[in-house]
Amino acid sequence: MLSRQLGEKLKKYETPFYLYDIALLRQTLESVSSAARQHGYKVHYAIKANYDSKILSIIREYGLGIDCASGNEVRKAIEMGFDPKTIVYAGVGKRDKEIRYAIEQGIMAINCESIEELEVVNQISCEMGVRTDVALRVNPDIDPKTNRCIDTGQADSKFGISYEEIIAETPKIQALRNLNIIGLHLHIGSQIRELHVFENMCNKVNVIVARLERMGYKFRFVDVGGGLGINYDVPENEPIPNFASVFSIVHNHLEVDGKEVHFEFGRSIVGECGELISTVMFNKTTATGRKLLIIDASMTELIRPMLYGSYHNIENITADTDTTEKYTIVGTACESTDVFDSNVTMPTSRRGDLLTIKSAGAYGMSMASNYNLHDLPGAVYSDEIE
Ligand SMILES: Cc1ncc(COP(=O)(O)O)c(C=O)c1O
Incomplete structure (x- = not known):
């Protein structure tokens, strides 16, 4: 997977963005x-x-x-x-x-x-x-x-x-x-x-x-x-x-x-040629003990999980720890259904870590919207990365 190979190199781009292989x-x-x-x-x-x-x-x-x-x-x-x-x-x-x-x-x-x-x-x-x-x-x-x-x-x-x-x-x-x-x-x-x-x-x-x-x-x-x-x-x-x-x-x-x-x-x-790359913004725990990972992407960049209940595999590509946590990964949109996935076991994730939401090349960018007046995500192409 391209983003895993690139890791920290991707930190120079403003997230969220689509990475195309x-x-x-x-x-x-x-x-x-x-x-x-x-x-x-x-x-x-x-x-x-x-x-x-x-x-x-x-x-x-x-x-x-x-x-x-x-x-x-x-x-x-x-x-x-x-x-x-x-x-x-x-x-x-x-x-x-x-x-x-x-x-x-x-x-x-x-x-x-x-x-x-x-x-x-x-x-x-x-x-x-x-x-x-x-x-x-x-x-x-x-x-x-x-x-x-x-x-x-x-x-x-x-x-x-x-x-x-x-x-x-x-x-x-x-x-x-x-x-x-x-x-x-x-x-x-x-x-x-x-x-x-x-x-x-x-x-x-x-x-x-x-x-x-x-x-x-x-x-x-x-x-x-x-x-x-x-x-x-x-x-x-x-x-x-x-x-x-x-x-x-x-x-x-x-x-x-x-x-x-x-x-x-x-x-x-x-x-499979596209991944949505997003940054972890905040960690918080609900009153019921659920650990939320708030990332800077949302249903405005990739709506499939919220629209169809579709699954996308998500991975932290810059974590530097072996400890893991179980997270619910949520976006920034003002909607309760703005959830990418629940019960995801991932390395303990901190503010600034990069996540990849994989297999996002189809019906991702083409369904993106400006809801909440979000900017549309950018695109980074593998053959233009230095
Ligand atoms: C008429 C028609 N053809 C082709 C496609 C492409 O389907 P897929 O992306 O599953 O290959 C669609 C998808 O909605 C469609 O409606």
């Missing part, structure tokens, strides 16, 4: 792109995971496309030099101006998530005098066996169009003259660690594609989304996720001969 990012990109190449798969980076410009410019070097969830994400991808023809845009609530912008840019596909959205994209395309490439985002009703806050493909989810509704509404969908329905899209959830879930997904997709093609749809591509999980418990054991395993499951189970197969990975590409 650029060598690990490159190794991860090499791994995903070479494994994808073996099967002819196309990979999009889910830009929502981290919008950092330097990270995006490195990702671009490896030829990945982009998956977006808003008009501004499409704009950022285009500003960063990604080819619009490699950009897909999903999201349940696209504003008219966002749809118009995506159409103007000629992106690869707008992944539509409701019948009404298909009608609106058709209407706007008609007004603009164009035919727009779209994909149907289907809700496949699959349990991704992950934290329920981040599952997106179960029957009652807000994401995607139910398979039954697509079938029932096919005459209406196929009458939309200003749309080219070129793809089928799905994304069943995030932080998936039980890889057999991807096998279930393929089996479902096979049925859906075959049935819809019998009904007259002609899909050029199937985009099976992202979701590959990372090792938050012991990141050192698995710094690069096993992309080859997912690809091999899909290769063995997905039966869509002749179609392009696309993936949209976010967390698995950038998650």
